[in-house]
Amino acid sequence: MAAAQQQQLKLGILAGGGVLPGQLAARLEEQGREVFIAAFEDHAEAAVIAGFDHHWVRLGLAQQIIDILKQNNVGEVVMVGPVGRPSLRELKTDARFLKILTKAGLKAFRDDAFLSVIIAEFESEGFVVSSIGDYLNDHLAVIGQMGGISPPTGAQDDIDRGCAVLTQLSPSDVGQAIVVQEGVVLGIEAIEGTDNLIHRCGLLKRAGPGPVLIKLCKDGQSRRADLPTIGPETIRRAAAAGFSGIAVQANGCILVDRDMLVQQADQARLFICGIDGGANDRS
Amino acid sequence: MAAAQQQQLKLGILAGGGVLPGQLAARLEEQGREVFIAAFEDHAEAAVIAGFDHHWVRLGLAQQIIDILKQNNVGEVVMVGPVGRPSLRELKTDARFLKILTKAGLKAFRDDAFLSVIIAEFESEGFVVSSIGDYLNDHLAVIGQMGGISPPTGAQDDIDRGCAVLTQLSPSDVGQAIVVQEGVVLGIEAIEGTDNLIHRCGLLKRAGPGPVLIKLCKDGQSRRADLPTIGPETIRRAAAAGFSGIAVQANGCILVDRDMLVQQADQARLFICGIDGGANDRS
Incomplete structure (x- = not known):
């Protein structure tokens, strides 16, 4: 499909939870692009998508989603916001x-592998599948210290330790967040989500400089399906749990409203920095 | 030191938490071996060690521990029971x-590496360092189904998935327990301990066959310092959380009172099986 033709087609947002689907839609409309939101029931937030052309869809009804996108003249799709893993x-x-599912086989049980199969299915229907990072790149983490708070002594060791463990875990295609304090891994994320991880690590932390949350992309993670995301709740929880700061993969992690988020981190006395994810840093 | 000479010296038990230090001491006394328990304050349980010759010691006072062992004619030591990671x-x-600590350097932050340094230090003082598995081998998990409950369909896939993730994580020297349900990794253990892992995964589980707890030795784990352990509380929690069963590394995991524990699992309708840990199965 030629670029000119794509431009005439709408951009379809497959909307999961959080504010990002609305922010993306607003940004695109400002740029004169027509958008259509397919909002996943039980995941997307009604208030976030209310002002935009949208239709509620159910996660398991794939043909219906494809039909609705086509009927609404969608030529390009972006998946935005967490959907969680349904049973x-x-x-x-x-x-x-x-x-x-049959195509995916056992991959259906692994986040990224399954999402890759879904992307391929959309592409087989002629859709272009883009990444939220292509459209909200001012939300992406950049390399280095992002706020006014410098990491305390030893934080870099914790970041290195966290990156090393996540890199080893990466081919397993499970969560990619970890909390480290003075070299000790307090917690590794699996299905519970980063918010719960932060909360429980706050209860496990020891005296001394606060723990550091480290969040990277998974090895081979499809940037078109899912980017790790940090939002206001992440900052609030990390501060409440006595963390010293947050390190995220530069260009591989979305900071919802980056400038506002960095301000919030400054106020909470948390450092926030973007790191080179090494082997994980894929596009 | 010749074996005959060792026999004349006492066996020193460095006692952490739980009932195993007492069970080991009782077993040895039955066999006519004299024991002396160095019980770690804040970790060992007074009721467990009360009936045996013992002395309370503090974890960080290494010279005192060595002196007390020597004064009490100890020639061989066994570390038994969890000590937790002190700050x-x-x-x-x-x-x-x-x-x-200086010798250990950064290894001091990693469980097994630090324990290896401690073992070397004991050996440099002339102590023989043995494994609890040498003396309580009827507490070790054996290969295959251990109770009357068979794993449900699909449980083997969950066990395989769990083993694969733990094997990838193993060189990182963090926790070696994981919970998997229908291929989805519900939780990975770090510092929180297996009991907390089971509890939170119970809250995260989905409909369908219950989750499986998988527990392996770490790559290169010193069997003389620390073996993964399953006790009555593990069974109780797994049953309460709706798990379908537990898979542990055969010959690499202690089941406290194995026969009683297997009975308890049967009553709770949990399968319990010993698996070959593959690359992790070291002696």
């Missing part, structure tokens, strides 16, 4: 979704 | 402990 057992699925 | 900042330490 396949509880999900109402159509034949198309089951076909995707 | 070095809060620990009262003597010069000897600081020397060990």
Whole structure:
């Protein structure tokens, strides 16, 4: 599909939770691009998408989602916002979704692998699949210290230790956040999510400089499907839990409203920095 | 030191938490071996060691521990029971402990590496350092199904997935327990301990067959310092959290009172099996 033709087609936002689907839609409309939101029931937030052309869809009804996007003249799609991992057992699925599941096989149980299969399925229908980073690049973490608070002595060792563990864990395609304090790994994220990870590590922390949250992309993570995200709640929780700061992968992590978030971190006396994810730093 | 000479010397138990120090002491006394327990304050349980010749010691006072063992004619030591990771900042330490810390360097922050340094220090003082598995081998997990409950369909896939992730994580020297349900990693253990891991994964589980707890030795884990352990509380929590069963590394995991524990698992309708840990299965 030629770029000119794409421009005439709408951009479809497959909307999960949080404020990002709305921010992306607003940004695109400012730029004169028409948007259409397919909002996942039980995941997308009604208030966030209310002002935009949208339709509620169910996660397991793949053919319906594809049909609705086509009927609404969508030529390019972006997946935005967390969807969580539904229990396949509880999900109402159509034949198309089951076909995707069959293609995915065991990969269906792994976040990124499954998302890659879904991306391929959209592409087979002629959609261009783009990354939120392409459109909200002022939300991406940049390298180095981002706020006014400098990391305390020893924080770099904790960041290095966290990166080393996450890099080893990366091929497993599980969560990619970790909390380290003075070299000790307090917690590793799996399905519980970063907010819960921060909370429990706050209860496990020791005397001394506060723990550091480190968040990287997974090895081979599709940037088109899912980027690690830090929002106001992350900062609030990390501060409440006595953390010293947050290190995220530069160009590989979304900071929702980056400038505002960095201000919030400054006020909470948290350092916030973007790091080179090394082997994980893929585009 | 000749074996005959060792036999005349006492066996020193460096006692952490739980009932195992007492069980080991009782077993040895039954066999006519004299024991002496150096019980770590804040870790060992007074009721467990009460009936045996013992002395309370503080973790950071290394020279005192060595002196007490020698004064009590100890020639061989076994470390038994969890000690937890003290904050070095809060620990009262003597010069000897600081020397060990200096030798350990950054390894001091990693469980097994630090324990290896401590073992070497004991050996440099002429002590033989043995493994609890040498004396309580009827507490070790054996290969295959250990109770009357068979793993449900799909449990083997969960066990394989868990082993694969733990094997990848293993060189990092963090926790070696994981919970998997239908291929989804619900939780990975770091410093919080297996009991907390089970509890939170119970809250995260989905419909369908219950999650499986998998517990392996770490790569290069010193069997003389620390073996993964499953006790009655593990079974109780796993049952309360709706797990389907537990898989542990055969010959690499202690089941406290194995026969009783397997009975308890049967009653709770949990399968319990010993697995070959593959690359992790070291002696």
